[in-house]
Amino acid sequence: MDTGTDISTKDVLGTAEAWRREGRAVALATVVETWGSAPRPVGSHLVIDADGNFEGSVSGGCVEGAVVAEATEVIEDGAPRMLEFGVADETAWRVGLSCGGRIAVWVERVN
Numbered sequence: 669m670d671t672g673t674d675i676s677t678k679d680v681l682g683t684a685e686a687w688r689r690e691g692r693a694v695a696l697a698t699v700v701e702t703w704g705s706a707p708r709p710v711g712s713h714l715v716i717d718a719d720g721n722f723e724g725s726v727s728g729g730c731v732e733g734a735v736v737a738e739a740t741e742v743i744e745d746g747a748p749r750m751l752e753f754g755v756a757d758e759t760a761w762r763v764g765l766s767c768g769g770r771i772a773v774w775v776e777r778v779n
Contacts, residue, residue: 680713680724684778693718694778695739699726703754704769715778718743726773727753739775748776 680696687694697714699706707728714724714732716739726735731753738751754770 678724680715683723684713684715687715687717688778693743695742695775696778697726697735697739697751697773697775699771700750700774701772702769703771706769706771708771714739716740716743727771731771735773735775742775742777746777748774750774 684694684696695716697716699708699710699712702708702710708726712724712726714722714726714735716722716736718740720736720740722732722736722739726732734753735751738749742749751773752770753773
């Protein structure tokens with residue numbers, strides 16, 4: 669549940685650990701590279717469970733929705749993925765990225 673706390677102060681890795689202890693299937697998304705304007709810096713995390721609950725942030729609105737959807741597939745098949753979004757990229761238009769930057773996000777299942 670979001671308590672309105674600044675996302676930069678949340679312990680997303682602690683949340684991932686707590687959710688795993690609860691028996692929830694979890695994926696972790698991490699910003700690994702940025703170019704130009706990007707809403708979140710390298711090292712930002714988003715933790716996602718199999719039901720699509722999430723905490724943290726790797727970007728904004730539509731991109732984050734795409735990462736959450738991909739993360740639920742990573743939880744199911746266990747295969748990590750590198751996701752890239754950029755304004756010149758067809759994927760960016762599909763998810764509504766318009767800030768002019770590009771980001772790369774690594775998504776992996778937490779075991």
